[in-house]
Amino acid sequence: MRIRILWPAGQATATLATTPTTEALLAELPISSTAETWGEEVYVGTPVSVPREGTARQVVEPGTVAFWTDGDSLALPYGPTPISRDGECRLAAPCNVLGLLDGDARVLRTVRSGDPVRVERA
Template sequence: MARIRISWPGGAVTATLDPTPTAEKVLAALPTRSSANTWGDEVYFSLPVRASLEPNARQVVDPGTVCFWVEGNSLALPFGPTPVSRGNECRLVTKVNILGKLEDDPRRLSSVNDGDEITVVRID
């Protein structure tokens, strides 16, 4: 299992990635920088990665799940409800590939603002 650090001007989180085909592509693209987008209680940002949906792709995930949004070529980090959620669930706009889990409290992501520079590096 590989570990990554995702940082922005207001903070940082660490995540553990599972050995999935998409996670391997993400790791190969690191280090990278991107610009943050927020959508409800979700942060997402583009990566120079292309992937197909994997067999375990889901639309509803636990807070702090590290996801890859195939249609948007983006890492998606939900930490609470989004505009399409039912109740308090973390529902993404479409099915996403599951890459791993944040090690830190996912609510740290609430300090990310649209347009913040996001840096992702491998730390293991």
């Protein structure tokens, strides 16, 4: 399953695994929201509310597509956050891992807090 994430300065696609959270997200697409940034991570609010899955992780690779259950948001890290150690991508809390961005995750550097974001099926 693939999604497209669009914002004023760019776009990215991602390939998602089949998980309960992915299924809940796909059922709500398309989503229009506002971006928030935290270090080198982009958050996109969604209308999805799901529990944390047993495979949730806090430290992930750049380009991971995750779902922050505490904030009902997609979490898209592309580098260190304020709580990272040694350059890792450390999310605010363990998040459900959905998949990976296709290509270079650093494209997310062009996302600014307050940017309108659309998430749709690719």
